[in-house]
Structures are given as C-alpha cells and as structure tokens.
Amino acid sequence: MLASALWVSGGLRGQEGDSVKVVGLRSVEVVGDRHGHAAARLPEVHETLIMAGKKNEVLRLRAREADLSTNLARQVFAKAPGITVWESEGSGIQTSIAARGLSPNRSWEFNVRQNGYDICAEAFGYPEAYYSPPLEAVERIEVIRGAASLQFGPQFGGLVNYRMKRGAPDRLAAVELRQTTGSYGLSNTYASVDGTWRRLSYHVFHQRRSADGWRSNSRYTTSASGASVAWAASGRLELGLEYTRMDYVSQQPGGLTDHDLQVDPRSSQRARNWFSAPWNVAAITADLRLNPRSRASLKVFGTLAERNSVGFLRPIQEPDTFITALGSFAPRQVDRDAYANTGAELRILQGFSAGRVKGNLSAGLRLYRGRTDRRQQGRGTAGSDFDLALTDAFARDLALTTENAAVFAESQFKLGERLSIVPGARIELIRSAVQGRVAALPRGELPRDARERRVVLYGVGAEYRVTATASLYANYSTAYRPVLFSELTPAATTDIVDPALRDASGANADLGYRGNIGRFIAFDAGVYRLVYRDRIGTVQRDGGVFRTNIGDSESRGAEAYAEADALGLLAPHGRWGALRVFASVAVMSTRYTRWSNPALAGDPVRGIEGKRVEYAPERVERYGLTYARKRVSVTALVNRVGDVYADAANSEAPNGAATVGRIDAYQLLDLSGSWFLREGVEVIIGVRNAGDAVYATRRAGGYPGPGLLPGEGRTFYLTLSARL
Secondary structure (H helix, E strand, O other): OOOOOEEEEOOOOOOOOOOOOOOOEEEEEEEOOOOOOOEEEOOOEEOOEEOOOOOEEEEEOOOOOOOOOOOOHHHHOOOOOOOEEOOOOOOOOOOOEEOOOOOOHHHOOEEEEEOOEEOOOEOOOEOOOOOOOOHHHEEEEEEEOHHHHHHHOOOOOEEEEEEEOOOOOOOOOEEEEEEEEEHHHEEEEEEEEEEEEOOEEEEEEEEEEEEOOOOOOOOEEEEEEEEEEEEEOOOOEEEEEEEEEEEEEEEOOOOEOHHHHHHOOOOOOOOOOEEEOOEEEEEEEEEEEEEOOEEEEEEEEEEEEEEEEEEOOOOOOOOOOOEOOOOOEOOOEEEEEEEEEEEEEEEEEEEEEEOOEEEEEEEEEEEEEEEEEEEEEEEEOOOOOOOOOEEEOOOEEEEEEEEEEEEEEEEEEEEOOOEEEEEEEEEEEEEEEEEEEEOOOOOOEEEEEEEEEEEEEEEEEEEEEOOOOEEEEEEEEEEEEOOOHHHHOOOOOOEEEOOOOOOEEEEEEEEEEEEEEOOOEEEEEEEEEEEEEEEEEEEEEOOEEEEEEEEEEEEEEEEEEEEEEHHHHHOOOOOOOEEEEEEEEEEEEEEEEEEOOHHHOOOOOOOOOOOEOOOOOOEEEEEEEEEEEOOEEEEEEEEEEOOEEOOOOOOOOOOOOOOOOEEOOEEEEEEEEEEEEEOOEEEEEEEEOOOOOOOEEEEEOOOOOOEEEEOOOOEEEEEEEEEO
C-alpha cells in the first residue's frame, strides 16, 4: 500500500518538529509502493540538520529501474530535475554530475560525501570526486541544492550524500549476491553480508567489475570493498566505524574529432593512455541522544588516495604513431597526485520553546587539513601498458596544503503549526599554501605562497504547510567556491597569479511548492536563481598570462517533478497492478553577465557578456514509466538534453583539436524488466540506449584525452540477484 511516510532502517535518527523523537530508525518522507522508485524528501528536521525551506530529493535506489552495476547516473538521478551528466565512458567508476548550469566535471560543483563525511580529492583545493561508491552498496542518495552551503560549506551546487547500507536489524546474517553480465565483456560481481547481533550491527561488501569497453582501448578493472559496524553502547549512545577502499585501472581511449564521431564513434586514436586512482576512506562516528529534545553527532574522517595517469596527451589531430630515432614510440607523460586529508565535524541539535514560539537550533564546528603532493609532466616510458615508471624527473613537484576551521548555525522558528522561518550563518577560515618546484620558472623554485581568508555565509529559509501533505518553501543562501590549487600555480615564467585572487562567491535562491495529492501523486515544482561572481580566468598582460577574477554569470530557471500511479487512481486496491509515470523537467538560462578581458572588449563576435556558460543546456527532460504486477515489472526511461557549448565564446564550429564547438542535443531510451523468481530472488534484464543514438556530452582538453568524448551506444545487461 501507499503511505505518506516510510521509516527506513538506519540507526539513531531524529524526527521533524520542535523536539527530537527517540526512535531507532531514520525518517524519510516518501510516497511509493513496493514496486515504485519512490519520490522522497527529507523531513523538516533530519538527524542534526534542519531541512525546512530547503529544496532536496532522496533517491531510493531500485535495481529494476536503474543499472546499479555500472552506476549509470542518468538513470540513478533521473528523478532529481535538472541534473546534467557527463557520459564519457561506461565504467561508472567516476560520477560527473551538476545542476543549474554548473560544470559536471567530476561533480566538483557539488559537496560530495559518503554517510555525511568528505570523499573527494581535497575539499578546497581540488574538489574532484574520483571516487564514487558502488551503488549496489548504497541505500539511497540525498541531494540538497544550493541552500546546503550554510551546513556544509562549498560548493555552489549543494550536497550529494551517498548513504551506505547498514546491517539488517532483524537477523544475525543476511547475504546478498548479485551477478551481472553484459555487452562488450561486462562482468560485475557483488556480494555482501550484514546483520545484527545483540547491540552490534554490521555490513560488509565487495564488488569487482571489468569490461573490454564499448569503444576500442577502453577496458577497465575495478574493485571496491567496505565494512561498517555500529555499536549501541547504551540507549543514548551509538558508536560506528567505517572503511571503504576502491582500486581500479582504466584504459583511456581519448577524444575524437566531430567527423570521427559520425563515421565510427567506437573508434579510438589513443592506445597508450591509462588512469588509476586507489582510494581509501575511513570514519569514526558517534551519535548521542542527550535528552528527548537534543542530540549530538561527531564524525572523524580521513582519506588516503592517489590519482595516477600515463599517456600521450597531444591534440587529437596528432597521431600517436611518432617513431623515435631508436625505433620506438615517443615517451608518455606521467602525472601523479597523492592525497592525505583528515577532518572532524561536531554537530548538535537542540529543541527549544520560547512562549508560543517553538523550534530547533542546529550548530556545529568543522576542522579540516588536506595535503596534496602533486608531481606532473614526468617523462615516462614509451610502452603501451599501465606503467608509471620515469625516465626523467617530474617538471612539477609541488606540496599543496589547506587548513580549515568553520562554525555554523541554523535555527528553525515555528510560528504556529504551519510556518517555519530558518535563518542561518557560517564562518569559514581557510589557509592555503603552495610550495615546490616548477621547471618552467627561473631556478625552478616556486616561492612559498600562503594565503589566508575568511568567508562569511548567511541565508534564510521559510516553509509554509498549505495542507497536511503539501507546502510552500523558499530559501536564499550565499555560497562560495574556493580558489583551486591549479589556479594558484603558475605554469610558465610569463604567468602571473593575481596576489588578490579571491574565492568565487554568489548566492542561490529557491521558491517552490511540493507535496502529495492523495496517496497516488507526488510533486515538487519551483523556480531558482543562481548568481556566480568572480569566476577565475586569464588575460594577456605585459606579454604574459595574468590569472585573476574575471567574470560573473547568472542562471535562472524552473525545475519540476511529478510522479503518479495512474492505475492506482482507477483501481486503488492494486487489482490491475501499478503503472507509475513520472516527469522530471528543468528549463534554464545560464549566461555570462560580466567578462573583463580587455582583449575581447567591444568585439561583437568574441565578446563573452550575454553568452551561454559552458556545458549549460537550456533544457533537461526525463520521462519514465514502470508497470508492475505481482512478480513482474518493466521500465522505460527517456532522457532528453539540450545542446551545449564547450567554450565561453560559444563557438559553433569545432576547432581542429575538437576541444571547442557546440555539442548537439540528444535523446536516449533505456529499457529494463525484472522478474521475481521467488521471494528474494530476482532476474533483471536491460537495454541502455536502446535506439543506438550517437551522441556526446563533453569535449576534453587533457585527460582522459583531448577531443570530443562520445557516450555509449546500445548495450545490454543481465543481472541475477538473491538476498538470503
């Protein structure tokens, strides 16, 4: 049956309202049934966070509606309107998503977390998400738009939080086994065991996936393992320990020219490019219920990881067939990063009453230190396999560090039974330092550059319950994006970095209406405005390159989501099964409002002001339906994305290297079906890109290889799943 609320297993969690309800479960508002990929929202108070007035989505993962074996983002995020996806390879190792006209590059405009703690390369200087957890081990994904900045800091896009599965509360051991086979040598094996013994719950998983790849020279092997334990030390205190490791080696087929894309999108001009990123993430957690009206949580976390690449990175029109005088291929370039990050976040939630006003205060403290050892432009071997050996020293050898302290607070004031007002603020103290050697500079030594700055964020939200199941919400929150390490490092002798270089700043504003109509319809529709100031760029000055804050942009749009059980409206008791239909639509205009490059001033062709921001489509539409009856369900998903430009000048025609130029709109159809053989045993079959559309989502200037990167054509997969 449909329900207006579903309690999902998940530890010591709170409930919305003016106090914290003492329960052993995590609350999530949903509308859905056993067959549906339910629409869900976080409650007004969630754990130690205040969600009232914030636009958010909770994506409950269902393998029958999304290919979890390969982390297929366009299916997984289908019901979060406006999410754009870069699809440059089919391994699913990295997830590149964005919203509201921001760049999808390895999700770096989102604050990406796992169970509430950092998992990216470096939260401030290099916020790229090289690691994405295997979705077969994920219970759900929480997406909070720009208003997340007050609770979590950068970035403009908001928060993406992967909630990992936990131990089954009702048995000592539950075993889950999944085997997927598919086109082009795809083989994916997933196994987990979880359960609860007395006060101890646990979850352990391992996934291994490999494939030859849809394109030539795109084979990969990846493995991911994780373990978590949670101990209810008392009726008030729960302690947890978590560890996840991922390791992979992926061949990079490189880019194509626009002509090559139409002639043979599966072709490759690069056979010697490789990428690897061993990733280790760990956390110690504590959740304390101080009393029925207050609670606290502490997360101490760390990351040890690497980013390694070797390859031939010349423009795509230069073939990788150059033979040296010794009769071998030219040496490849080796780039290596090592990340060592530690942090801690303490959060509290306190309910209060002051006369007729009731509410909740959420506050916290964050301490963080990140170190990146970056070695680039090394002279590697002339071989063709994955080999990071050097024949000469790295041209760049840098040590980059970030130290951060932040305090933040939001307060929910409940004015009567319907209206909540939520003001908040955050103060960030950031210290970034760069030192090391750059061969292109005189004497090679880079002067030590340490920068300190303070960022103050503020905002206010509101929510008004129009009915028991629907509400109006609004929010305005400032945001920022830190200066990246690459922007602080000069590339050549003539490069100058502005000593007054500032973090990008701006704000997100939301206004919307969301809720349920009866038991069968869920919806969320709203408008937004995102202002992005002080974008960083370069200008020519005094015969060299000057890197400074150079531009502003603005994104405006509307986002809407609706889902209904069409048969439930006609036959409420499910006599004919369930036919769920949904639409997730975003229309937006994302344009530059200022671009201070003297070289382009007054140039009607190359001028930037008024032009569209790179990789910002003007529409993102996803439509789907799932029919389910008894043991069988079938799903169809249509994905439509508008055209984009790859450069700020909005070049229509591609250049010779295929790194700039317009990328055409595209439409994809994905199909899947499932059959429950018996309780706990399921067979799933799917077709990705059933129409075999030829399309691309990005152009690369460097790794994974310069040029136009095609999305995958038609592929099939078959999954056998059992939970015992």
